[in-house]
C-alpha cells in the first residue's frame with residue numbers, strides 16, 4: 001500500500017473473546033478446568049435439556065464489570081440475555097446464551113501505545129456470553145468428535161470500533177488488551193488453551209475516504225504473530241482484488257498458520273443468519289450503580305499508570321519502567337525488591353538484567369524465583385563490596401538453583417572479596433612469575449598487557465580479588 005494515486009488503507013476492528021477466570025460455568029455448577037477428560041463437566045443446564053434452568057454465576061459478572069470499567073466503558077445498570085440461535089455440532093441445544101441488544105457495557109476506549117506514540121481505539125461494546133463446545137478433528141479416525149466441557153464457560157466479548165489501520169497496530173492492541181486483562185486478574189489469557197481468542201474484521205478503502213469498504217471476517221488466529229500475519233495476508237488479498245477492479249465479497253476466512261494464507265470458511269448467509277430471541281429463563285441482569293462505582297474504586301493500578309508512577313517515584317528511565325510493568329507479577333516483585341533494598345535503581349538493574357536472564361534460561365516465572373528480600377540481601381552484598389558484581393551474578397544463579405541465601409553461599413563457598421594485602425600479593429607475584437615474557441614486554445612499553453595481568457589475577461583468585469587493590473599492586477610491581 002504505497003502512497004500516491006490509488007493508494008489503499010486497511011480498516012481493522014478486533015473482536016476479542018475473553019474467557020473469565022471462574023471455577024464454575026456461567027449458568028451452572030460445572031467446573032471450567034482445562035484439560036479434563038472430554039464430556040465429564042456437563043449437566044442438563046449446559047446441554048439445554050428440557051426443564052433445566054440456568055442460574056447466573058455472580059463472580060463472572062464481577063469479573064466482566066471489572067474488565068469493562070478498565071477499558072473505560074459505560075457499564076449499564078440493566079443488560080439482557082438473549083438466545084442466539086444457530087445450528088452447529090458443538091452446540092447441541094441449538095442456541096448460545098449471549099447479550100445482544102442490551103449488552104453489559106458500551107462506548108469504551110483505550111490508549112494503545114505504538115512505536116511512534118499513542119492511539120485511542122474505541123471499544124464499541126463488551127457483552128457476556130457462554131462458550132460453545134469444541135469439535136475435535138483428530139480423535140476419531142475419519143470422524144469428528146465433540147467435547148462439551150467448554151460449553152457454558154463464561155466469556156466476555158470485547159468489540160472494538162474499526163479504528164486500527166495496520167497489522168502492527170492490531171497486534172499492539174491485542175498485546176496490550178492482554179496485559180490489562182492480566183493486571184485485572186479476570187482471565188488467564190492463555191491463547192494456546194483458547195482463553196483469549198480473536199477475530200478480525202478487515203476491509204480496505206482509498207486513503208482519504210471515510211466510507212467503509214466491504215469487510216471480511218478472519219478467524220482462527222491463535223498467537224500474536226498469527227494475528228499480525230493473517231491481517232497482513234488479508235489486506236494484501238483485498239488490495240489485489242480492488243487493484244484488479246474486482247469487488248471484495250463479504251465472507252468469513254480461516255487463517256492457516258502453517259501455509260501462511262487465508263481460506264474461505266462459509267458464506268455470509270450462513271454465518272450471519274443468527275436469530276436472537278429473549279432468553280425466557282433468565283431475568284435481566286441488574287447491577288446497582290453503587291456496585292458499579294464500588295468496582296471502579298477497586299480497580300487495580302493499570303499498566304499505563306504504573307509505568308508513569310515508576311518513572312516518577314523511582315526515577316527510572318522509560319525503558320526500565322516499561323519492562324518492569326510488562327506483567328503485574330514482575331512489577332510487584334520489583335517494587336518489593338526496591339523497598340527491601342532501599343535502592344530502586346539497583347533493584348531495577350538486578351531485576352531487569354541478571355534476574356530476568358536467569359529466569360529465561362530456566363523457563364520459570366518471577367513469582368517462583370528468589371524472594372524479594374533475598375535479592376535485596378544480595379544487592380546489599382554487592383553494594384558494600386563484600387562481593388564483586390560478577391560474583392554477585394554467579395551467587396544469584398546459585399540462589400535460584402539451591403534456594404540458599406546470598407550470605408550462606410558467599411560464606412560457605414568463600415566468595416567474599418579479598419582485600420588482605422598478603423593474599424593479594426601472593427596472587428600477583430605468582431602471575432608475574434608465570435609470565436616473565438609478558439613482564440619483559442610490558443617494561444619495554446607494551447602497556448596494554450596491564451589488562452592481561454589483571455585478568456590472570458582475577459582468574460586465579462576466582463573473581464575474589466579486590467580489583468582496585470590488584471591494580472595498585474600491579475602498578476607498583478611492574479614499575480621499571
Ligand SMILES: [Zn+2]
Pocket residue numbers: 025028029030041042043044045046047152
Ligand atoms: Zn453444566
